[in-house]
Amino acid sequence: MTDATPPILTLVEQTTGILQLNRPRALNSLNPEMVRAIAEALDRWRDDPAITQVLVESAGEKGFCAGGDVRYARECILEGRTGEVDEFFAREYAMNKALAAYPKPYVALIDGVVMGGGLGISAHGSHRVVTERAFASMPEMVIGYITDVGMSWVLQHLPGSSQALGAFLGITAWRLNPAEILWTGLATHYVPSARLGALRREIIDGGVEAALRGCHAAPDAENRLLALAPGIERAFAEPRWSRVVAALAELPDLREVVDEALAEANPSSVVAAAALFAANASVGLGEGIDNEARLAKALREDPNFAEGVRAILVDKTHDAAFSPARYEDVDEEAIAALLT
Numbered sequence: 001m002t003d004a005t006p007p008i009l010t011l012v013e014q015t016t017g018i019l020q021l022n023r024p025r026a027l028n029s030l031n032p033e034m035v036r037a038i039a040e041a042l043d044r045w046r047d048d049p050a051i052t053q054v055l056v057e058s059a060g061e062k063g064f065c066a067g068g069d070v071r072y073a074r075e076c077i078l079e080g081r082t083g084e085v086d087e088f089f090a091r092e093y094a095m096n097k098a099l100a101a102y103p104k105p106y107v108a109l110i111d112g113v114v115m116g117g118g119l120g121i122s123a124h125g126s127h128r129v130v131t132e133r134a135f136a137s138m139p140e141m142v143i144g145y146i147t148d149v150g151m152s153w154v155l156q157h158l159p160g161s162s163q164a165l166g167a168f169l170g171i172t173a174w175r176l177n178p179a180e181i182l183w184t185g186l187a188t189h190y191v192p193s194a195r196l197g198a199l200r201r202e203i204i205d206g207g208v209e210a211a212l213r214g215c216h217a218a219p220d221a222e223n224r225l226l227a228l229a230p231g232i233e234r235a236f237a238e239p240r241w242s243r244v245v246a247a248l249a250e251l252p253d254l255r256e257v258v259d260e261a262l263a264e265a266n267p268s269s270v271v272a273a274a275a276l277f278a279a280n281a282s283v284g285l286g287e288g289i290d291n292e293a294r295l296a297k298a299l300r301e302d303p304n305f306a307e308g309v310r311a312i313l314v315d316k317t318h319d320a321a322f323s324p325a326r327y328e329d330v331d332e333e334a335i336a337a338l339l340t
Contacts, residue, residue, distance in 0.1 A: 008034045010041040015052040015247040022059040027066035030117045031066040039095040048224045053105040067116025074309040095148045100124040131193035138140025139173040141265035144308030146273045153280045153288030159183035167239035167277040178219035189215045241274040266322040271330040279339035
């Protein structure tokens with residue numbers, strides 16, 4: 001791929017509009033150009049009678065999408081171009097809302113990593129197909145951010161999930177394997193990676209419903225969430241962080257899992273994410289994304305965001321110096337006041 005190659009290709013094959021993520025060296029992380037192209041294509045195809053379905057896929061073999069381009073966001077913030085960052089995220093969140101309301105079948109073929117913004121361009125669609133190589137996560141806690149792109153709402157409203165389980169998945173950045181992705185309902189279908197190309201052809205030739213009718217295979221992966229589920233339902237039933245901590249004190253095995261998952265997390269992000277999940281448990285998706293947007297802007301303006309992105313994605317030293325460094329020093333009430 002040359003520098004002139006667009007990071008996303010919008011194609012039409014027969015009656016299928018195709019979005020090909022084409023930024024493999026960045027694991028297809030979504031930049032402003034990609035978000036704009038996706039939004040424009042969806043808008044163009046929505047009322048086009050020649051387009052009956054939309055398919056999103058990776059043009060390469062290194063994964064589906066690792067999220068939004070937060071390194072770009074950090075650079076802009078450090079250079080004082082915060083308005084540019086605000087516009088980028090506003091466009092992305094508007095695109096997430098439009099996708100959730102899309103009137104045509106929208107099929108995501110997920111082979112490999114799908115995190116953050118990658119879930120934003122797949123989880124809101126009607127069909128989500130994963131392979132044995134797929135894994136999913138919302139890892140924002142370690143970069144000083146929060147669960148966004150509508151996932152703080154989606155994770156609590158999946159057919160195989162619950163409010164408590166959704167909060168656990170988002171707050172701890174749990175890395176779901178294919179069995180867990182399917183069990184929660186985050187994916188709708190499974191196909192072995194060796195058959196993904198053939199399935200793609202069948203979707204284009206005969207439509208998604210006919211193509212997926214015979215997809216009854218199951219991934220060879222352990223569902224680790226089954227054993228943790230009873231404790232999760234107790235600890236994360238009311239996901240204000242102070243209440244979660246109190247509940248975990250009586251669940252030592254689950255507390256060990258949570259402590260390990262959050263070892264490098266920004267305390268302010270964890271407290272904020274817990275408040276966000278609590279607020280978004282009882283509102284609609286649109287209002288939930290608006291809650292995310294307000295809280296996300298506040299966190300981007302906090303130095304912890306630039307510091308977290310530096311430690312994880314720029315220097316890759318995993319040594320972020322977050323402030324405050326203790327959960328008990330985070331103003332939980334001030335964070336909750338930003339949310340409806």
